[in-house]
Amino acid sequence: MDGRWRLRAAAAGIAAVVLGVGAGELAAAVLAPASSPIGAIGDALIDLAPGWGKEAAISLFGTSDKLALIVGIGVVLIGIAALLGVVEARFPRAGALSCAALGVVGIAAAVSRADAEGLAWTPSAIAGAMAAFAIGPLARRSAPPGRVAAARATDPERRWFLAWAGTATLIGVASAAGGVLLQTRARAATATRRALHLPAPARAAPPVPSGAELTVPGLTPLVTPSTDFYRIDTALFVPQIDPASWSLRIHGLVDHTVVLTWDELLALPLQESYTTLACVSNPVGGGLIGNAKWLGYPIRDLLARAAPRAEADMVLSRSTDGFTASTPLEVLTDNRDAVLAVGMNGAPLPPEHGFPVRMVVPGLYGYVSATKWVVDLEVTRFDRASAYWTEQGWSPRGPIKLESRIDVPRTGATVPSGDTVIAGVAWQQHVGISKVEVSVDDGAWQDAELATAISADTWVQWRLPWHAASGAHTIRCRATNHAGEVQTAREVPPAPDGATGWPHITVQVA
Numbered sequence: 146m147d148g149r150w151r152l153r154a155a156a157a158g159i160a161a162v163v164l165g166v167g168a169g170e171l172a173a174a175v176l177a178p179a180s181s182p183i184g185a186i187g188d189a190l191i192d193l194a195p196g197w198g199k200e201a202a203i204s205l206f207g208t209s210d211k212l213a214l215i216v217g218i219g220v221v222l223i224g225i226a227a228l229l230g231v232v233e234a235r236f237p238r239a240g241a242l243s244c245a246a247l248g249v250v251g252i253a254a255a256v257s258r259a260d261a262e263g264l265a266w267t268p269s270a271i272a273g274a275m276a277a278f279a280i281g282p283l284a285r286r287s288a289p290p291g292r293v294a295a296a297r298a299t300d301p302e303r304r305w306f307l308a309w310a311g312t313a314t315l316i317g318v319a320s321a322a323g324g325v326l327l328q329t330r331a332r333a334a335t336a337t338r339r340a341l342h343l344p345a346p347a348r349a350a351p352p353v354p355s356g357a358e359l360t361v362p363g364l365t366p367l368v369t370p371s372t373d374f375y376r377i378d379t380a381l382f383v384p385q386i387d388p389a390s391w392s393l394r395i396h397g398l399v400d401h402t403v404v405l406t407w408d409e410l411l412a413l414p415l416q417e418s419y420t421t422l423a424c425v426s427n428p429v430g431g432g433l434i435g436n437a438k439w440l441g442y443p444i445r446d447l448l449a450r451a452a453p454r455a456e457a458d459m460v461l462s463r464s465t466d467g468f469t470a471s472t473p474l475e476v477l478t479d480n481r482d483a484v485l486a487v488g489m490n491g492a493p494l495p496p497e498h499g500f501p502v503r504m505v506v507p508g509l510y511g512y513v514s515a516t517k518w519v520v521d522l523e524v525t526r527f528d529r530a531s532a533y534w535t536e537q538g539w540s541p542r543g544p545i546k547l548e549s550r551i552d553v554p555r556t557g558a559t560v561p562s563g564d565t566v567i568a569g570v571a572w573q574q575h576v577g578i579s580k581v582e583v584s585v586d587d588g589a590w591q592d593a594e595l596a597t598a599i600s601a602d603t604w605v606q607w608r609l610p611w612h613a614a615s616g617a618h619t620i621r622c623r624a625t626n627h628a629g630e631v632q633t634a635r636e637v638p639p640a641p642d643g644a645t646g647w648p649h650i651t652v653q654v655a
């Protein structure tokens with residue numbers, strides 16, 4: 146019986162590594178589809194292999210050379226895993242450390258690729274950590290004879306061991322299979338998106354006015370780079386949509402049902418507009434807001450084709466993953482730049498921001514207007530249908546509230562005494578900002594310098610020179626909109642229709 150511990154330890158090692166690789170492959174599908182642990186090692190081996198090696202592989206395996214490589218990596222990895230199980234059973238922690246080291250090899254392979262994603266390191270990190278974490282408990286159940294008696298596998302424990310190791314292996318294999326499947330879809334969609342050239346706008350956005358962007362270090366940029374743009378949605382996996390198979394159906398209380406394909410949409414005269422999106426969940430002073438240049442087609446013109454009936458007052462937009470938003474019909478048919486967007490900041494929409502098509506509506510929070518991966522517009526009535534977040538108790542309509550934020554100095558910062566600057570942004574999309582005021586230590590409100598706004602549909606930057614005297618200070622701000630309303634001091638939480646209150650920061654002046 147005692148000679149069998151090695152077999153059990155080897156199985157423990159294999160179970161732990163398979164579990165880790167499974168977790169890594171699944172993580173890759175979500176976080177970095179081009180950086181799967183096995184795929185990254187395979188890519189690195191292809192790069193490192195000498196020319197004659199590659200040729201030999203091709204002549205030996207033909208077009209199956211890549212499959213052969215992956216099978217080869219799998220076999221070698223299982224061999225190493227078996228060995229690590231035995232090592233861990235004999236020298237606790239040594240196997241775990243080696244698993245972590247394998248993870249580091251995967252990370253190095255993934256991040257050294259020329260087209261590595263920002264999160265390229267994560268799948269292998271997760272794989273290594275998972276294997277390192279699992280191998281100890283599994284291998285301890287199969288400790289060699291003569292080692293600490295208490296750690297030895299007794300018969301009932303052995304049954305447990307088989308159950309644990311078997312389950313870990315099965316979960317690992319299933320996650321790896323699922324991960325690989327999802328990665329394939331994600332990579333196909335990424336390749337399509339990369340090869341895509343959006344048409345030039347028929348109506349380009351007017352240039353950003355000079356003086357719209359203040360030069361204050363630390364101030365939020367006027368246009369948010371797409372990679373820094375906040376992301377909020379209910380999608381665990383980013384939907385992967387091939388534009389060729391995308392279409393939008395407009396139906397419900399309309400005279401004509403309209404179906405629009407991707408090619409038809411791109412053939413329409415598209416327009417560019419800057420619109421600041423904001424999330425209703427953004428707390429006062431929070432970062433769930435961003436400003437981008439969108440390329441799209443006016444939803445108003447599409448609705449006109451469908452001809453909504455007189456009784457309709459809402460459009461329920463639906464995404465491919467079932468999310469819905471209820472947008473007042475009047476907001477989609479007035480003259481604002483509510484668009485069916487295909488482009489963001491000069492490129493196709495990033496997958497996580499709705500590729501291939503999303504809605505962008507100036508003046509409304511995202512949950513009632515900014516449907517990503519949109520495929521369906523149902524013209525209906527507020528008293529007949531309700532949207533995803535409304536069913537969770539949020540307000541059915543969501544006009545954006547008048548708000549402002551202090552970006553400079555950072556709250557909690559220590560600032561040298563003397564001349565410095567207080568700066569931030571203010572917004573109430575589609576209404577516009579006419580004034581921002583600042584109060585230091587509850588002193589008198591002082592008018593800040595307001596930058597030129599791109600339009601009423603975007604946020605606007607502001608700044609105020611400040612002579613900072615040493616000590617602790619509290620700074621507040623409040624905005625006034627174009628209708629003359631002053632931002633309320635009343636503090637309410639985000640639910641059910643958006644937070645209000647004056648933002649404040651505290652700084653220490655040295």
Ligand SMILES: Nc1nc2c(c(=O)[nH]1)N[C@H]1C(S)=C(S)[C@@H](COP(=O)(O)O)O[C@H]1N2
Pocket residue numbers: 374375376377378379380422423424425464465466468497498499510511512515516517518
């Ligand atoms: N399909 C889909 N679209 C969605 C959501 C979602 O969960 N699913 N969330 C909405 C919310 S609450 C916001 S604030 C915006 C955020 O858009 P962004 O992730 O591009 O910043 O998308 C909206 N569109």
Ligand SMILES: [Mo]
Pocket residue numbers: 377423424425426510511512
């Ligand atoms: Mo949101």
